Amino acid sequence: MIAEHLAIRWDGHWKFRRAQAVLLLPAEFPQYLRGRHRQAVRTNVRRARDAGLTVEHHPVEEWEPGSDDFRVAHITPGPVERWNVIESDGRIVAQAILSVDGDVALLHGLMSTVTHARWLLHTAIVERLCGTSGVLLVNSDDAYLLAPGTRHFQRLLGYSVARLRLPRSPREQSKRSRELPAQNEAEPQGA
Numbered sequence: 001m002i003a004e005h006l007a008i009r010w011d012g013h014w015k016f017r018r019a020q021a022v023l024l025l026p027a028e029f030p031q032y033l034r035g036r037h038r039q040a041v042r043t044n045v046r047r048a049r050d051a052g053l054t055v056e057h058h059p060v061e062e063w064e065p066g067s068d069d070f071r072v073a074h075i076t077p078g079p080v081e082r083w084n085v086i087e088s089d090g091r092i093v094a095q096a097i098l099s100v101d102g103d104v105a106l107l108h109g110l111m112s113t114v115t116h117a118r119w120l121l122h123t124a125i126v127e128r129l130c131g132t133s134g135v136l137l138v139n140s141d142d143a144y145l146l147a148p149g150t151r152h153f154q155r156l157l158g159y160s161v162a163r164l165r166l167p168r169s170p171r172e173q174s175k176r177s178r179e180l181p182a183q184n185e186a187e188p189q190g191a
Helices: 002-006 029-033 036-050 117-129 148-157 170-186
Strands: 020-024 054-063 078-086 092-101 104-112 135-138 160-162
Touching: 029 036, 029 117, 036 117, 036 148, 054 117, 078 117, 092 117, 104 117, 117 135
Parallel strands: 104 135
Antiparallel strands: 020 135, 020 160, 054 078, 078 092, 092 104
């Protein structure tokens, strides 16, 4: 599912590879929260917990983007994790959809209707991924097209902007290596 997401082209360009929000995950969760640069995360997570908010998640075997998401034509249904933040009365106040594929995770979306819930939700996702995944990507437009508030939130969470490059698959590498000698043989000797 993540490979399909990253393979989407728009107007002849890779849609989700240019200026993307990337969070490099540490091996251990306490490393993520450490330091002055994570003070806003720690403060807002504490406020969410003080308000009685809790996080739950469960697997969804056959998830696909909604009909209003243009990616629906490009991504085959597959397994994801649905994350919820719940108030003490049982009402869901924030949700996220997460795909995990080995060392890479993709946050398909995150929405919140209550102050501080998005901080708790994102931090719980990071805690789950630390030690198992190395990178968390966000499904969004290029970073320079995002609203200033979204960019600020991502920066406080530790995201950086990066251009994504995917390694060639072994099949593509094998095909390319077979083509290169044929091209070299076709070149005239002594030219």
